[in-house]
Amino acid sequence: MTSLNFLSQDTIVALATAQGPGAIAVIRLSGPEAISITNKVFRGKNLEQQASHTLHFGTIRDCERLIDEVLVSLFVAPHSYTKENVVEISCHGSEYIVAEIIKILLREGARLAEAGEFTKRAFLNGQMDLAQAEAVADLISSNSRISHEVAMKQMRGGFSAEIKNLRAQLVHFASMIELELDFAEEDVEFADRTALRNLIHEIQKLLRHLLQSFELGNVLKNGVPTVIVGKPNAGKSTLLNVLLNEEKAIVSDIPGTTRDFIEDEVSIEGIRFRFIDTAGLRETEDKVEALGVERTRQKVEEAALVLYLFDVNTTSPEELKAEVEDLKTAGKPVLLVANKLDAAADKLIDFGSFENLIGISASRHQNIPELKKAILSQVKTAGLQDRSQTIVTNLRHVASLEKTYAALDDVLNGIALGISSELVASDIRRSLHALGEITGEITTDDLLENIFSKFCIGK
Numbered sequence: 001m002t003s004l005n006f007l008s009q010d011t012i013v014a015l016a017t018a019q020g021p022g023a024i025a026v027i028r029l030s031g032p033e034a035i036s037i038t039n040k041v042f043r044g045k046n047l048e049q050q051a052s053h054t055l056h057f058g059t060i061r062d063c064e065r066l067i068d069e070v071l072v073s074l075f076v077a078p079h080s081y082t083k084e085n086v087v088e089i090s091c092h093g094s095e096y097i098v099a100e101i102i103k104i105l106l107r108e109g110a111r112l113a114e115a116g117e118f119t120k121r122a123f124l125n126g127q128m129d130l131a132q133a134e135a136v137a138d139l140i141s142s143n144s145r146i147s148h149e150v151a152m153k154q155m156r157g158g159f160s161a162e163i164k165n166l167r168a169q170l171v172h173f174a175s176m177i178e179l180e181l182d183f184a185e186e187d188v189e190f191a192d193r194t195a196l197r198n199l200i201h202e203i204q205k206l207l208r209h210l211l212q213s214f215e216l217g218n219v220l221k222n223g224v225p226t227v228i229v230g231k232p233n234a235g236k237s238t239l240l241n242v243l244l245n246e247e248k249a250i251v252s253d254i255p256g257t258t259r260d261f262i263e264d265e266v267s268i269e270g271i272r273f274r275f276i277d278t279a280g281l282r283e284t285e286d287k288v289e290a291l292g293v294e295r296t297r298q299k300v301e302e303a304a305l306v307l308y309l310f311d312v313n314t315t316s317p318e319e320l321k322a323e324v325e326d327l328k329t330a331g332k333p334v335l336l337v338a339n340k341l342d343a344a345a346d347k348l349i350d351f352g353s354f355e356n357l358i359g360i361s362a363s364r365h366q367n368i369p370e371l372k373k374a375i376l377s378q379v380k381t382a383g384l385q386d387r388s389q390t391i392v393t394n395l396r397h398v399a400s401l402e403k404t405y406a407a408l409d410d411v412l413n414g415i416a417l418g419i420s421s422e423l424v425a426s427d428i429r430r431s432l433h434a435l436g437e438i439t440g441e442i443t444t445d446d447l448l449e450n451i452f453s454k455f456c457i458g459k
């Protein structure tokens with residue numbers, strides 16, 4: 001339910017900037033009383049007589065006690081993020097000042113905002129649809145060029161426009177078929193079944209593209225889980241350190257010391273790779289290490305990309321083959337990395353028959369740019385070339401797209417079987433319902449609660 005006149009009675013307040021001391025903090029209010037409540041504690045101009053989108057210097061006082069000098073920005077309804085009256089108070093970024101100002105505002109009639117409540121109001125007041133609201137959260141947490149680009153496009157309505165277009169086409173057919181129901185006795189067909197079938201095939205093709213884009217979308221949003229496997233002393237920690245450019249893993253000469261999993265992220269050309277260092281797969285009697293082997297297998301299972309690192313001086317091609325088979329990578333991309341080439345440059349020739357193999361020296365930083373390039377090429381980046389393609393990044397959207405697809409299958413089957421218009425119409429309505437969940441034409445309180453509770457307070 002999107003309504004343009006969702007009118008909240010409450011005026012909410014929250015810190016909009018990050019917790020903790022900073023140069024400036026911004027406290028935000030939204031609701032019918034946002035301006036009048038602020039006006040009660042603000043000394044300066046009468047805020048209730050000022051125009052929207054103006055900025056006012058003054059002080060905040062608790063009775064006569066001066067709390068801070070502040071700048072107040074005014075946004076008069078409906079010209080604000082939430083479409084309600086909004087005030088933003090920029091104060092000095094002391095946690096004490098922030099707490100004091102919020103306390104006074106609460107006393108004057110505001111209440112603390114819940115998680116995501118500002119954005120929820122923006123949605124309920126028709127400022128943005130649900131997919132756009134979700135993109136606000138993605139935008140705030142975006143941490144690479146590409147995840148930023150995808151979130152920005154979704155927030156500005158690119159994805160929503162595509163979904164709405166699909167819906168509009170289906171609505172047209174649904175109404176034609178429903179019209180047939182009114183003339184049931186006359187046995188007429190207003191909706192051309194061939195055209196409908198073609199349309200559904202078109203829409204399903206688009207849905208397949210969108211669903212396929214999720215694999216990439218997920219990678220962009222969450223990073224590529226990449227596991228580094230290799231025997232103790234192969235140089236895994238050293239390589240990880242080189243990739244991370246800092247000493248996060250413990251490098252040691254004692255085999256089997258990397259028992260813990262160290263996870264960190266490296267961005268290669270805007271894509272994040274989450275590296276997981278493992279204990280390796282050495283068959284062992286040592287109980288602690290045996291546990292490590294089991295966990296290594298588990299990490300390989302969870303990974304999207306496996307780097308198998310080996311010491312080129314102590315590993316024979318036969319051994320490498322056996323080790324990699326033992327990994328049971330189940331079709332996952334595996335990049336074989338021959339390390340310690342500095343000590344034996346000519347050894348690489350022995351491994352000429354292996355595909356996806358690259359020689360490096362981790363400790364001497366040799367061939368690292370080539371390794372990064374090879375890592376990048378293992379990820380399906382085709383979709384990234386075409387900037388106009390919509391990329392789905394949200395699991396909730398995937399579920400709705402799948403439901404739409406299945407309902408459209410039912411429509412096609414229904415037409416093929418020549419079932420009644422009524423049943424065809426009902427299947428189309430089901431597909432419309434599923435599509436509508438994405439942009440929020442169809443919502444439930446639970447769904448909204450689920451989405452907005454994941455936001456921070458103040459968003």
Ligand code: GDP
Nearest residue numbers: 232233234235236237238251252340361362363
């Ligand atoms: P891990 O057990 O696989 O994590 O291996 P480490 O990263 O702890 O490295 C084991 C030993 O190999 C350390 O003494 C490293 O300095 C050494 N090492 C790592 N990379 C190279 C390399 O490229 N060349 C040489 N010569 N030694 C290396």
